[in-house]
Amino acid sequence: MRYWLMKSEPDDVSFDDVLAAPERTVSWYGVRNYQARNFMRDAMSVGDGVLFYHSSCALPGVAGIAEIASGPYPDATQFDPASHYHDPKATQETLRWISVDVRAVAQGRYLPLSEMRTVAALEDMVLLKKGSRLSVSPVTQAEWDAVVALIAPVCGKGA
DNA sequence: GCCAACGTTGGC
DNA sequence: GCCAACGTTGGC
Numbered sequence A: 001m002r003y004w005l006m007k008s009e010p011d012d013v014s015f016d017d018v019l020a021a022p023e024r025t026v027s028w029y030g031v032r033n034y035q036a037r038n039f040m041r042d043a044m045s046v047g048d049g050v051l052f053y054h055s056s057c058a059l060p061g062v063a064g065i066a067e068i069a070s071g072p073y074p075d076a077t078q079f080d081p082a083s084h085y086h087d088p089k090a091t092q093e094t095l096r097w098i099s100v101d102v103r104a105v106a107q108g109r110y111l112p113l114s115e116m117r118t119v120a121a122l123e124d125m126v127l128l129k130k131g132s133r134l135s136v137s138p139v140t141q142a143e144w145d146a147v148v149a150l151i152a153p154v155c156g157k158g159a
Numbered sequence B, C: 001g002c003c004a005a006c007g008t009t010g011g012c
Helices: A015-020 A034-043 A141-151
Strands: A003-008 A025-028 A049-054 A061-068 A098-106 A136-139
Touching: A003 A061, A003 A141, A015 A025, A015 A049, A015 A061, A015 A098, A034 A098, A034 A136, A049 A098, A049 A141, A061 A141, A136 A141
Parallel strands: A003 A049
Antiparallel strands: A003 A136, A025 A098, A049 A061, A061 A098
């Protein structure tokens, strides 16, 4: 059991979108960074906790608690010439990119990035490191506990 | 829109 | 394998 932070642009897929999806589950597509991919492919397990983070928006921050709901499988957008995420170098035999399913578990108050920066227990988070751009990053148990305490999720597990 | 930081590409 | 150029990320 591990914990992760995963970034999504809410204009693309917001936490509310995941809550509204069938089974509260979406496919996490479009990761095009090898380090992030390797976390998804090699280190994630079904049931791992996910901090669902909104990036590239007016108020970036943690929007909810989710969990990993599948093992890795090929990201179909890499083969789709019409997709923004098309990768001409990916073939069925030598695929580069993978997806996992992510299921929404609980929602508390919105925790803005600006507030996270003021919390001592979070000061070593990968997310907060200068220049960090990883869209999928590991979260420690202590960081997870601190975030869950701050947002006080109201339903499901997540704690 | 700006810009710092980072990752990837490709010539050599 | 080096490294300059380029593209992308993402907060502000």
